[in-house]
């Protein structure tokens with residue numbers, strides 16, 4: 001009896017089955033018919049939402065290439081002729097007229113982007129299981145496995161499901177605690193008009209379909225799903241469209257999906273052969289060996305980072321209750337769960353060789369999902385990849401690099417036919433066909449920095465890894481992004497800087513523009529062009545090539561507009577001082593310069609730093625999910641841990657509680673609302689930035705520690721310049737121990753909250769001058785122009801200690817507090 005009690009206590013404290021306490025989402029009730037209650041699994045190629053329902057289980061299925069349409073382009077060649085007039089109208093202040101002409105002659109006349117579509121559901125029916133007890137379900141993110149269990153008539157039924165990383169299929173094992181008690185039927189449902197479900201002579205269940213036509217583009221992605229069931233005991237029979245299992249001891253279900261998609265311009269693959277190959281290979285293995293292979297491949301990535309912020313009794317309730325209580329309790333374990341869930345979601349939705357995580361990662365049950373679940377590249381797609389490098393998942397960045405590479409191919413034609421420019425460009429959206437024409441409307445779509453911003457991810461990857469061969473291979477892409485701006489920038493007739501025109505500051509408009517967002521030389525565009533030029537210059541110098549092009553870029557960069565501090569002591573969003581201090585718009589695009597870029601710094605640009613803080617305060621906290629995710633990063637860069645934590649509280653609030661704002665769904669998906677995965681990734685990045693930053697010439701440790709986390713440990717974070725935080729421990733807000741591995745060698749400049757020494761007792765050198773480590777070079781941000789009405793003053797900063805530690809390649813250094 002005593003032993004039983006201990007077991008029960010253990011289960012209720014750890015969340016039941018999960019192997020690492022705290023690293024499971026767990027619930028005492030099934031999902032019902034709410035998709036956002038279901039638990040996501042994925043292997044980068046396949047996505048599944050496991051409902052854990054009892055009499056009728058549903059696994060909603062996705063495959064990364066199942067998109068409406070087929071290879072297509074959507075440029076509008078009329079743009080070239082109207083460009084001078086659109087620019088003239090903008091420069092003369094006729095913004096509404098400029099918008100009208102833009103909508104007529106620049107906006108696409110073809111597809112506004114295609115839709116990421118579901119494959120269908122696998123539905124598994126258990127007759128007689130309506131009355132059940134002891135219900136439990138979980139997603140164990142330490143192993144990437146879901147589990148559902150319940151009891152009916154004295155028999156305990158258990159299902160374990162995962163999307164195998166190495167074996168390319170989804171696998172579900174069903175067991176009954178008493179032999180011969182497992183009976184169920186399985187079929188597919190499919191929302192596609194052109195689809196069919198049949199059982200085959202070899203006892204498989206097959207789903208065949210073709211994706212939708214959309215906006216004049218014919219749907220031509222063919223997909224094939226095959227479900228195979230292997231039994232231990234019992235019998236398998238079938239109807240024309242379902243499989244029937246009777247009296248088994250256990251069963252293993254293999255779900256395989258293939259499509260004909262080869263790449264954005266080629267649909268010549270054989271979907272049937274692919275689906276058959278995957279199912280054949282996987283079903284020849286035992287469940288135990290599939291599980292073992294999957295967990296090993298998953299943990300190879302997941303286990304690289306460990307975070308412990310402590311726990312409390314508030315952590316020991318089901319995840320939905322934790323979420324409900326979070327903002328009124330002290331539950332650091334939910335922060336850790338949410339943090340690691342971001343890493344779990346990236347591992348599950350973005351694997352080398354596959355498509356990048358889209359607006360919903362890889363999980364979507366709608367034929368017409370919000371914003372087509374495509375790639376919104378004026379923030380959302382970039383945000384998806386913010387955790388990749390710093391949380392030690394560098395290879396998962398690869399699908400985004402592939403997308404950038406493909407956009408640099410398709411975007412050359414766009415640059416040429418629409419704008420008469422060399423190089424390549426993309427506007428604010430793209431899809432699996434790598435369209436780059438402007439979509440949705442002039443207000444949103446005529447933003448020319450999608451390619452520029454995305455190209456910075458290539459440069460960042462180099463800064464983290466020091467991989468010169470990679471830099472060499474992507475240099476033409478960086479160069480092409482710069483070349484576009486070399487040709488596209490024009491002189492502003494009033495201010496005489498070189499500006500992007502037409503432009504907008506994503507999805508926001510000054511009041512004076514009467515509803516038109518069009519402008520020239522918006523702050524975000526200026527910052528992005530500055531970064532694109534700077535990284536191309538540095539890449540060319542590192543690779544020792546293109547000297548005359550570097551000259552051109554330096555000259556042009558010198559003619560870009562500097563940042564402006566306006567009359568409300570704000571960082572100006574536009575060249576004119578027209579910001580409204582009561583504007584709570586979700587985008588604060590001009591803070592791109594603060595994060596992810598490093599043009600605004602507490603130490604190098606104190607006035608801009610103060611202005612950025614005012615802007616953040618004026619815009620307010622609660623907003624859409626992703627906006628709050630970005631704000632966590634910004635407040636971390638503001639070195640204000642408590643404010644960053646406040647944003648975590650706002651984000652980790654059940655949907656519906658924040659008035660006019662987003663939050664989090666029961667399954668911890670981020671709520672814009674609707675579900676968008678960017679907010680999950682943004683928050684994971686932001687929590688990292690609270691603990692460690694490496695963008696401002698130093699490795700800054702505990703830069704934004706909130707009062708809520710006085711002690712903790714983290715291991716495995718990566719910094720620019722190839723340092724790995726093997727372990728960092730803090731107590732009573734003091735950094736007590738640090739173990740750093742130097743992968744590339746070079747100077748490690750540390751900025752820390754308190755004095756440290758090497759563990760052999762040797763003192764550390766106080767840092768002096770510029771950091772000689774090439775990966776820590778920062779550009780000299782041009783001095784801002786400050787409004788005569790502004791009273792901006794530098795902020796007082798918390799004292800920190802700066803050290804220089806010369807490191808050797810492969811060296812491991814242990815530091816302790818003094």
Ligand code: FUC
Nearest residue numbers: 359371376380507586624
């Ligand atoms: C941008 C944002 C919206 C949403 C959409 C997918 O348009 O302004 O809030 O995130 O992308």
